[in-house]
Amino acid sequence: MLVRIVMLSEESYSRGVFSTTALNAVSQALGFAGNLALACWFGTRSDVDIYYYCVGMAFLASTFFGNLNTSVLVPEAMRLERQCSRDDAQAFLNVFLFGYLAVGIVAMVPGMAAPVSVGRLLSRFQASLIERHADIFSWACVFFGLSNVAQYLSDILASRRYFALSVLLGIAPKLGLLAFLYGYRGSWGIRAAFLGTCVGLLVQICCAVFFLKARLGWRFQWNLSSVGARVWKNIIFSQTGHLVGAAAGAVPLFLLSSFSEGTLSALGYGQRLAVLPALFVVQPVAGVLGIKLNELRPKEAWPEIDRIFRGVWHGLMMMLVPISVFLVVYAPEVVGLLYMRGNFDAASARLTARFFRIFAATIPFLASTALTTRLFIAWQKVRLSMMYQIANRTVFVLFLLLGIRWFGALGYPLSDLLTWAVYQFALLPAIWRHFSCVNYQAAVARAGRIAAFSVAGGTAALACSRFCGNGNAWADLFTGSSICLLVWLAQMALFEDDRRLVAGWLRSMVRNSAPGAGG
Template identity: 20%
Template sequence: MSEVFGLKSKLGLASILFLLATLLLKISGLVRDMVIAFYFGGSLESDAFWAAFIIPNMIILFFTTGMKNALVPSYIQAIENKRHEYHLNHVFTGTILISLLISVLGIVLAPYYIPLLYGGLGEEGHDIAIVISMIFFSSIFFIGMNAVLEAFFDAENRFALSMVSQIIVIVSLILGAVFFAETLGVYALGYGYLAGTILSLLFKLVIVSKRNVPKLTWKLDWPEVKDFYIVFFPVALTVAVGQINLAVDNVFAAQFKDGVVTSLNYAKNLVHFPQAIFGVTIGTIIFPLISKANSQNDHQLFKKGIEQGLTTMLFILLPSIAGLMLLMPNIIELLYQRGQFDANATRTTVEIAYYYVGSVLFFSLHNVINKGFYTLKKGHLIMIVGGFAILLNAGLNVLFTNWLGYRGIPLASSVMAVFYVGTCFLIFLRLVDGLKLRMIGKEYAKIILAVAVMAGAVVGVLTLVEDWNNIMQIITVAISGAVVYTGSVFALKVDTIKIFTNRFLKKKGNQTS
């Protein structure tokens, strides 16, 4: 039976479940931020928590996202050779040893790197951040095992399980704050996270127990592990580029008034919400498909997948970003302005959020491009570009903070994203001997025009409902924007809409036949 590649043939039950689970994960992430804002506002404790979280979270993403990008194609290739269980078992055992080593090193080094990076926090802030950092590094031992199992689920198209296990971690952190913030203070967040990583691992082990994989192997095949990690490390380091840049941003933010570090992280998490839902979802869904196409040497199928991923990404993402920007003051006030998070903190967060828009747009498109690099096992090329991007981000932070103060920090990230993603795209074009750029450009022009029409309509609606409460404004604008955008893409004959309409018509035809 011939395989028709594309999102329109793969938006099945697994993909829908993954999208719903991703949405639930990101909503739980917003709830986490709301809980932290309620209990700790824009205080020194909150700043110390986010500062302590950055470096461990870099390592966490190094394992979780990096493992998916490296293990999914290697596991699928191993299936072709009927070596997949052997490969998975040795990667799992090797990862346990590596994650244990990183946990120990992180705990030992925390008292040294925290004062070095975050001098603006002061002695009290350093003491808080060091303890929290140690707690987070303790969780990395469990994160390593979690990462292998999540990649295994993704390779078998069981995408939703990875999201559910991550939700367990966030919910545990939230419960830690709710029940123990008054007695343990901000440390309750760290202990809640640690407990969540253990519970998440137990959840996965129960699921895979019936399969009896992966299994610990005491006679480790070091060449097998070495070959995997030669691919994994460049791939994982490219994932860490975003977190390294965020760490740079937080170092600069710590030099300003109390609360800027907190507002920076809240703004980034909120602005990147559409990317975290749609960008990650689309990238994750196409990854096993293009990996399979590449393993079968079907280069046209591989390129078609990348092209559809790029057009679908902008089709879904751009209207979401535009609507989010227009409603940003309403959303931030609704989500965060309560408890210890006052109106001044809201204004600071809104200002920062606007300047982050470039980073979310370009990094979302990069979610498709980087999957192509990883499939071709060329992740080291992104790593090289990422190294230059980190240096550029630091330089732009110096320049823009002298010009715009703390607002220059997100602006530097947006400008850096243009360079980083643009350079990677040009390199990828050379690797695959070009894509259908005229088709992509034509589709992008139509989508941008449709979003412009939608934005104009939304601005008009906002003037009519400006006296309404926040929730009613957001709901009214969201519905109006969705209706106008849908009508515009049909009127402009945007081809990407066919991915969804054809899928719907196919299901309807199957039901009536």
């Protein structure tokens, strides 16, 4: 496998899943190491609150543009290459590459020129706090501009089947963050995190451009006429929903910025820990699945689409549902063991664990949504997707306003969990009507069965820890994970489809890691 990565070769679908999952695990591990470093060296201070607020806002904006890439731009470029030529596809993609550069420059100007005004406009932090840490807002704007360009280039590489390379280059910002935190945290404080990330993003962009030019013969010429009326219509329908989603995601950050010191920091630590299992697996697998569905949908290969979709669904649920239940049960122990060192005190750990427990329960719903979204994209159901997104985020904001009033800061993760749970049921009519080739009922039934066994295992583990444990976190985690594993193995023993799935995983790992293996 390493030989293939070094050679930067074009990959098949099956090998793409394997290589991107493996490399993404490394990338996410480095990202989480940065999270641990922030917790250890800075704890839950006011400047860390501002850092996580800015990262959260920049992430929402980057997600908005990332959805544009995967929902409209990449599928349209693949269509142009298939029906016209590769040069036409490149000219089309270059229009938006230069567009992202322009957006980045526009964002950097006010961030560098008037960071205090930006902070006062976009947050509810105290004025004195914004003035004291104004340069954090400046670096956040630079980070936003660079991250959009880097993400777009990675999506282009993935669409060309260079799955591993797209993930490999994404490691650079994580390494930059760790290196600058280690070397300059004493003199620059939390700003070192932003500076290191921005340097890494520049490296990622330069390497991607070099590869496109040297290996693919990319011509950086653009043709605005290649963006026809149909594309603009799809962009409007697609991004209207995502714009509502980004705005809805900004509401909790805006509201929570007025809470006491350490609230946003604890939220950031807990949320990033909770989504880690999903990021390790869901993000790369869903990306490769989307490319495969975009290829199979024009061929009307309905049985193959059903087989691949339900296989990926089954695999993700088999992995993530038990992990989600385990993390919900042992949230305080997990947070304590990972974060309790340096400047991260017991009060910070308690608040982080409360956020983490609720966010961990959303993991299976995030995986489900990531997969079903790929169906909407492959079928180009842009308007329908937009309607669902607007409804989803509107309901979330309503739940959020009530949740924060009733439960304080914990109202945010509770509202998020409830919204995603309701959303799964709201999707059923659309899936049955528009994606009838997918046996979604069977997929949901499997997920329900897995959830029942996982909850049973988690309940048994919790009872054992409460009544038989000695208060040692390591011992409780070992006992609980052993019980959950035994229940997972019992489930496999009872159901043949689960056994076939795990056997397929093992065969795929052996086949894809063998020297010279193909796809």
